[in-house]
Amino acid sequence: MAHGPKPGFTRWLYTTNHKDIGSMYLWFSFAMFLLGGCMALVIRAELFQPGLQIVQPEFFNQMTTMHGLIMVFGAVMPAFVGLANWMIPMMIGAPDMALPRMNNWSFWILPFAFAMLASTLFMEGGAPNFGWTFYAPLSTEYAPPSVTFFIFSIHIMGASSIMGAINIVATILNMRAPGMTLMKMPLFVWTWLITAYLLIAVMPVLAGVVTMMLMDIHFGTSFFSAAGGGDPVLFQHVFWFFGHPEVYIMILPAFGIVSAIIPTFARKPLFGYSSMVYATASIAFLSFIVWAHHMFTVGMPIAGELFFMYATMLIAVPTGVKVFNWVTTMFRGSMTFETPMLFAIAFVILFTIGGFSGLMLAIAPADFQYHDTYFVVAHFHYVLVPGAIFSITAGVYYWLPKWTGHMYNETMGKVHFWLAFIGLNVTFFPMHFVGLAGMPRRIPDYALQFADFNQIASVGAFLFGAAQLVFLFNVVRTVRGGGKATDEVWENPQGLEWTVPSPAPYHTFSTPPAVR
Amino acid sequence: MAWSANSKTTARLLTLAVGMLGFALFVMPPLYDAFCEVTGLNGKTGGRYEAVPAAVDRQRLVKVQFVASNNESMPWEFKPGVVEMRVHPGEAIDTVFHARNPTGQDMVGQAIPSLAPSKAAAYFHKTECFCFNQQTLNGGESAELALRFIVDPDLPPSINTITLSYTLFDVTERVAHQTDNKNTDSEREG
């Protein structure tokens, strides 16, 4: 049965191998990360000083919109799917994903979706300029003509995500090695299982909301137009019914990665495995009933405000449980601080800070002051950059020796970490200050009292961007050569993926392993 | 074995996905509308109210304000006949809005009501309102648009000002579009 990969480009085009597809997802997401990052740098460059210097407001709005869309749908989500493709079969002792042909499809439609999205930048009227949340009627009656391409690219991304998620659920439910019961699965598998259900539940809602936009724009319906009996606020409800679970789609797999890394480098089992599973499940459940906390200023009845405020505050409980568990796992361990561990620790600290600002934002009356300011920008970048990006980076460093058979350069890894860590904090921490001092988000120019912190943030952004080049260099170098990695790579790590040779053969677990 | 388990799982998950799409497209909008009407979200008032004779609360006076505004590029003149009045809850009140189409073209307008505070929406009943229909005004024509309403005697005591706002939208093209569609439809049927 066992045979190697086909030679040449067709290997990648026709592949149904979970490792090939995983690699393609990861490279694709890194390319998107750099593209979205460049857009962020354009934004930060314009905000370096008050006044308009580099771009005009309409192009600035296109940059903020495209940055958000590309980072969410192009960088973070495909990266997690890539890690899932690589690791889930190896973690549960399966030979491949359950639906390998669909797997090929769900990857290969993505480049087309993003090519279509990126092409809008060169169209008459410019790219989407209505923010990644694309509130109607700015995104319908007042949108540039390219909005139709935006809608179709969202449809394709949605289809890709749904197919990917179905594949992951089918793999986890049906392909586990004998003896691998649900409660024996690594947390990464657990968090992905729950994430996949979230994806299947909410990506169709996103598809639905853009379909309604399409109908409003081209077919004369009025879902979101008051003139025809619709309501622009309906858009926000439907969007955030998708949008809030989406936030957890981007963070739950990160919890899984960190829960794999911390025990390895603390040389101590994960504290509270089952409470981790329950906490993940309750976060997923709560994510469906908190959506309107993004809309506190929209003018809801007080009962609505109170319900969404209380429900949102409740999320702090399971999230807190997770943080306490990670800290307790470290407590009385025997720790070493290799690059993956550094990223994982930074994740715990910075994600917790993002959680604190999230708790502050949940308080409806205070949110009237925070809403749509840089405080919100600081908050979600603190949960997403150290949350999603750092955990993905940690995961890549952690599993890279298994994938390539080579050890990455530890010094360069540490340099990458410190540059990224400092860059991130210099960029995003001052945003808390300007936000509280009253700077609204999504503005290309600002009042003079915000100048100092904005300048610092811009400097940090370029530092953070430069750090990613170190990462790229390190990964490319490791792929091409370097010290030989042992099969275990780390000191007695837990999990089936460490029982196969390094690099992992093209086909693993063709015969199911024995699970104790 | 594995294949059939996989296809079962896939079928189940696909059903879920399609179901959620249907939920977003066909359930959420009407559900939201129903929710709005119950809670007065966005100050949406209900449709035509069938008047039930109720006792007029002579002890209490509620301030009712009328506001008229035009949505973008709606050139009609549109203003309330009376800006403010004090009414007894339970009383049926008649008032008018003035509209005039100063352009040379025939146009169709649609007024969208909204009530502040939204909590009052459930207690503000319109028995007759020009907002139930589209208004057609020929070029240069003006009209008096009638409104008859009752403030519910159960209005919570914490509310003593109600503002009724109408936003006038230009729906000329929208109506033309729909008629076109109907025409082509009927042509196809014919």
Add this chain to the structure above:
Amino acid sequence: MWNISGVNVGQTPVFRNSQRLLQGFAILLVTALRPKRTSICCVAGPLQCDRRKAARENNKYGDLQAMLMGLKRLFAFLFLSILTPMTFAQQAASEAVGDAVGEAERWGVNMTQGVTEVSRTTYDLHMLIFWICVVIGILVFGVMFYSMWRHRKSKGYQASQFHESTLVELAWTIVPTLILIGMAVPATKTLYDIYDTKEADLDIMITGYQWKWKYDYLGSDVSFFSNLSTPQAQIHNELPKSENYLLEVDEPLVVPVNKKVRFLITANDVIHAWWVPDLAVKKDAIPGFVNEAWTRIEEPGIYRGQCAELCGKDHGFMPVVVKAVPEDEYHSWLNERAAAAARIKELTNKTFTFDELYARGEKVYNSTCVACHQANGQGVPGAFPAIAGSKVATGPMDGHLSMVVNGSSKNPAMQAFGAQLSEVDIAAVITYQRSAFGNNMGDTVQPIDILNFKNK
């Protein structure tokens, strides 16, 4: 279905957008490199510079010395490449900001306490939650840093293998829940205060437009637009920026102090949000629907805010300015405004000279039209048509009148200004547009013509 019609790939925008990007990077490169070159020597100090010169001249230092020199330079470069942008940032900030903003306002790090009871309660609530978070943070991170310090392999610490404890896990579920309840109580109270619907002393209707605010004082004839008054030249860095850069308007909202002012908030086109931090009022303005908010300002003063919902191109350029004055001053202001409105109405019957109209029109253009059509009348290709040489501005007068009074039926961005501007201002701005930007039509239109056009 694909709506290719409006989309033309491969036309000028390709060039324009990529040019913009390139320009951006070029400027960045220049700003990053410039200070570095000059400051390496300064930081290395005159001594090193002299020595380096000496080395070159006498050539009595060996290769080792030269290598060390090179290393030193490399380190200096690396160090500076991190440091200079930072110091440069501050320098540039001081230059850009100048003396316009006092030191006290700069480096602001916290929410304002504001000038109303609600804003103070909100501030207290914000600080309460903040300090609770700080305490929890210190505890959690304290434990974490302690074990990172003590429990490391390099110190020979042996890992213990415990991995669950029902008691501890229960405790850290229940205790946070109790803390949350403690937070929810004051939050709920504040929320009820904000949702107060008791009768107000004054009702003001606020309407968001792309990109300005309109204020209607209900029950009086006073109604006006409030436009950004910062000149375009300041935004484009041609003039030094003034103290309230981007936070100043031509006509502020004037309200009396110590009176309950109720705001009815709506929008004309897209969603906006009306926000003044000092009043702790932020409410979305939604086209077709009315939202309600209120305030009671306790101190006279000028309070500034901005639009807080992305509403298109000039979202960052539609500030809110509220001027709170003592009650009698408010009343005399209101009377003055009503009288001014009456005067404008009278002017409608006056016949103006070309120069009068042109001068007034230039002012109107710069507050109302300039955001889209730009100061040079060239517009923004693809989004906002040019006025210079346009068919409307150089064509028949009636077409121009109709465009300004009734708006464009094709482009929703071109609003119907018939109800937004007075007859005098419309006549002035049309006269201006027909002769400015090299249009050279030289004709005039009088306010009474506008009135007749509207009533036709």
